[in-house]
Amino acid sequence: MTAAQTRMKPKTQRLIMIGAAVAALIVAALLAMPALRQGAAYFYAPADLAAAEITPGQAIRLGGLVEEGSVARLPDGITMTFRVTDRLESVPVRYAGLVPDLFREGQGVIADGRMQPDGVFLADTLLAKHDENYMPPEVAEAVERAEAEAKARSAPAG
Template identity: 75%
Template sequence: MKPKHQRLALAGAALAALGIAATLALPALKDQAAYFYAPADVAAKGVTPGQAIRLGGLVEKGSLTRSADGLTIHFRVTDRLESVPVAYTGIVPDLFREGQGMIADGRFDADGTFRAETLLAKHDENYMPPEVAKAVEKAEAAAKARPETPTP
């Protein structure tokens, strides 16, 4: 075989191997993707139980409870428009507290509770994760745009 044909065969084999690798890798990566949702997005779009998502917002004040084992906590995440119940079992970050920004990766169960597998808390007083900040701003703008209903 001439050197030119050898190079073409090698290039063709390399492209075929790359195509096979991409075909195998992309579906696996899609299963690992977690899309960010704020509580208002969960309420508006709905989420399938078992679907992996990233939930972010503020820990609702007065909602944090700890179980007797000390490892499981229950709380609500809000974007000041909607709120979602969350359960997490594991070591809670030191900076995790009510009224602070947080992001959790996990899945919803059949009863609508978000089962967090990882829990991240904001790391200083001035920082809020960008996704959470955008979601809270969006929810506040939507709340201001709603017409007020008179109370009887």
């Protein structure tokens, strides 16, 4: 047999290349799925936490407003505590790290972290709002939902 006779047809070569590319994509997706699943954090407002079945140590994203009068620094000078509220419920938060410049009481905040067995949310990162008029959409929606629920609870039954 000569080299010309053993050469594959272009159509066969294309099919092999397409098959190899599809196989590579499948392998990449299978390798990426566990990493993405571990990094996924679900967003909760304080009122949602009461109804949710959160296991201690589970990664979640807590959002709401920094409750007025709740921010305090611990004696170590690094750790701070505050409460996140949606105006219906509030959750105590502990955070050790650099605080965003725009972090302050009464403003929107999103904290990534884990709920502790004692009911305190241990935040790994804090995200503060960008300017006076901006509130993260998730926080704004959670606050509006909580305010509507609070109004419904206080309305006289008729």
